[in-house]
Amino acid sequence: MHSKRPATHSRPTVAFYTLGCKLNFAETGTIAREFRSRDFDVVALDEGADVAVINTCSVTDEADKKCRKVIRRAIRANPSTFVIVTGCYAQLKPKEIAGISGVDVVLGSSEKFQIFDVVRSFKRRDQTQVSVSCIDDVVAFGPAYSAGERTRAFLKVQDGCDYSCSFCTIPLARGQSRSQSIEDTVRQAEHIASSGFREIVLSGVNIGLFGNDTGEELLELLQRLDNVEAIDRYRISSIEPNLLTDEIIEFVAGSKRFMPHFHIPLQSGDDAVLARMRRRYRRTVYEDRVALIRKHIPDAAIGADVIVGFPAETLQRFENTVQFIRSLPVTYLHVFTYSERANTAAVNHSGDMGGPTVPMRERRRRNRVLRTLSEEKKVSFVRSHLGTRRRVLWEGKVEDGLAGGFTDNYIRVVAAAEAVVEGAIAEVELSGIDARGRVNAAPPVFLSIL
Numbered sequence: 001m002h003s004k005r006p007a008t009h010s011r012p013t014v015a016f017y018t019l020g021c022k023l024n025f026a027e028t029g030t031i032a033r034e035f036r037s038r039d040f041d042v043v044a045l046d047e048g049a050d051v052a053v054i055n056t057c058s059v060t061d062e063a064d065k066k067c068r069k070v071i072r073r074a075i076r077a078n079p080s081t082f083v084i085v086t087g088c089y090a091q092l093k094p095k096e097i098a099g100i101s102g103v104d105v106v107l108g109s110s111e112k113f114q115i116f117d118v119v120r121s122f123k124r125r126d127q128t129q130v131s132v133s134c135i136d137d138v139v140a141f142g143p144a145y146s147a148g149e150r151t152r153a154f155l156k157v158q159d160g161c162d163y164s165c166s167f168c169t170i171p172l173a174r175g176q177s178r179s180q181s182i183e184d185t186v187r188q189a190e191h192i193a194s195s196g197f198r199e200i201v202l203s204g205v206n207i208g209l210f211g212n213d214t215g216e217e218l219l220e221l222l223q224r225l226d227n228v229e230a231i232d233r234y235r236i237s238s239i240e241p242n243l244l245t246d247e248i249i250e251f252v253a254g255s256k257r258f259m260p261h262f263h264i265p266l267q268s269g270d271d272a273v274l275a276r277m278r279r280r281y282r283r284t285v286y287e288d289r290v291a292l293i294r295k296h297i298p299d300a301a302i303g304a305d306v307i308v309g310f311p312a313e314t315l316q317r318f319e320n321t322v323q324f325i326r327s328l329p330v331t332y333l334h335v336f337t338y339s340e341r342a343n344t345a346a347v348n349h350s351g352d353m354g355g356p357t358v359p360m361r362e363r364r365r366r367n368r369v370l371r372t373l374s375e376e377k378k379v380s381f382v383r384s385h386l387g388t389r390r391r392v393l394w395e396g397k398v399e400d401g402l403a404g405g406f407t408d409n410y411i412r413v414v415a416a417a418e419a420v421v422e423g424a425i426a427e428v429e430l431s432g433i434d435a436r437g438r439v440n441a442a443p444p445v446f447l448s449i450l
Contacts, residue, residue: 012122014040015049015081017070020057022146022203022237024087026154027112028055029146038116045070048078051122055112056087058169060339064089068100075102082122086112088173091132092342098128108132109174113142138175145188151395151423153197154237157185157221158204162212163240165267166278166345166353167310167338170205177209182221186228193230198393198423200225201235208243219247226257232425233393233408238263238305241289242281249289253296260300261410262293267307269324270317276353277310278345283324290328301331301381301410306370309338309363311346311353318366325373331381331410333374337363382411382430382439391427392441394420402438415441 014035018028031053032042043049052074057063067089074081085097086107094106104124110133111118118131144156160175161168180188189200202225204210210218225234234257239248241264252258264286268274271282293300306325308318325333338358340347350357358366390407394415397404402414403422413430420426428441 011039011041012051013043013047013049014051014053015043015045015047015074015077016053016055017045017074018055019063019066019070020055020059020088022154022201023144023156023159023205024055024057025146026156026203027142027144027146028053029154030142030144031055031112031115034113034116045074046077049074049081050078051082051084052078053084053086053115056085056089058087058089058092058173058341060336061341062339064093067097071100071102080124082124084115084119088170091135091173092169094130094132098130103128106130106132108138109135110138110140113144135172135175139178141178141180143180143184143188145192151197151393152199152201153192153195154201154203155185155188155192156180156203158207158210161206162209163206163280164278164345166276166349167307167341169341169344172343174205176213177206178213179204179210179216181214182211182216182224185221186224189225189228189231193228196423198231198425199233199235200231201237203237206240206243207236208239218243219245219251222248222251222255222258226255228257231257234258235261235410236263238265240265240280241286244289246292249292249296259408259410260297261303261408262300263303263305264289265305266325267305268310268313268317269306269321270313273310273312273317273321276312276346277307287328290330294329299385299409302329303332303334303410304328304330305334305336307336307338308366308370309358309360311338311350311357312355313338313358313366314355317355322369322373325370325377330377332378333370335367335370335374337367379433379437382433385409385411386430386432386439389427389429391425393425394422396422405441411439413439413441 016028016032018024054070056067074083083103084105085103090097090106091108097103097106105119111131146154158179160177161171162177266286274282392405392407392413394403394405398417401417403417403420404414431440431442433439
């Protein structure tokens with residue numbers, strides 16, 4: 001390997017860059033541990049590592065563009081770096097990535113956990129090496145968890161998706177739904193706990209499908225994890241409304257370890273758009289799930305994903321979405337601008353979508369409208385909790401002399417760094433919102449540091 005390795009590193013170095021979802025971060029974490037076990041030092045991308053591994057997303061065209069920028073950034077840091085690109089973009093468009101100058105290896109979804117089997121030597125060749133299996137042949141579950149934060153880990157429990165949403169490439173990039181067994185998941189949670197982590201976020205592509213391939217059920221997994229006493233907190237990263245059962249909501253309401261926090265994809269608040277998106281629910285189902293959460297867990301945080309600018313989304317249908325979200329007691333939104341993706345039904349059958357293509361300028365306007373609404377929802381939720389006491393898990397990041405953390409119901413708070421203990425869970429009073437919109441926690445009212 002040829003490099004401009006920093007003088008402080010006598011061993012080979014590797015840098016990682018992850019784009020996309022929590023699942024990607026979990027998988028990058030596992031790949032990083034494999035490199036460490038083989039005596040690599042993990043460094044920042046801009047340090048000019050010997051090897052750069054880029055784990056990609058391909059949900060939007062913007063994600064593809066970011067990948068290409070990261071590749072160029074890695075090469076600028078070290079023109080001799082050995083560049084490996086994997087993830088969803090690599091699975092979907094391996095030839096396109098192989099054509100990018102400086103890329104040495106392209107690995108598909110199945111091959112990402114086999115880097116040291118596929119790549120025998122990290123020496124550059126004249127031709128890019130491409131190792132990408134047909135996604136229909138990808139049936140094995142690749143266990144993974146990330147531990148980038150010193151307090152929180154993302155644990156992969158499910159991969160792939162059996163749904164066929166008309167806008168989505170994920171089934172093409174990750175294959176059919178498959179799950180880790182409950183026994184293996186509990187074992188991983190215990191290992192994560194032994195490493196000092198206090199919180200685990202359960203991650204997957206469509207986590208509500210957990211166990212469909214093994215004969216187990218998501219609720220059973222949650223119940224088993226609830227008995228792993230060394231972990232103080234669990235969160236479910238995201239779950240489809242039609243798969244979020246009454247029993248799961250009631251379980252979280254009675255659990256000491258599963259946090260009062262749900263993230264439920266909505267995508268649109270108009271039934272005609274949902275139908276053309278091939279979503280498996282309608283507004284009434286979503287409304288019912290949110291109402292049941294509020295009934296059992298009044299203080300729960302509820303997040304929602306929304307896509308704007310889908311071909312069927314006329315101006316009136318967008319307004320229906322705005323009014324529907326305004327009426328819902330949700331806490332925040334993740335807003336995505338629709339992006340045409342090759343080989344999806346929305347592109348292949350665009351004439352059947354029930355509406356003309358929405359101009360990009362209008363898509364961006366709609367995105368801003370919903371982001372503004374999201375901020376209104378978030379501020380309202382936070383203000384309703386000022387003066388109350390919540391349990392906060394303090395994290396290590398310090399900015400302007402302030403340490404940050406999250407309450408059980410996902411309110412981001414800050415306090416003077418010298419007044420908190422990293423990795424501690426403390427009960428604090430939410431005392432106010434500063435000029436930058438940060439929620440202040442009042443250290444004088446700490447009741448305990450556990």
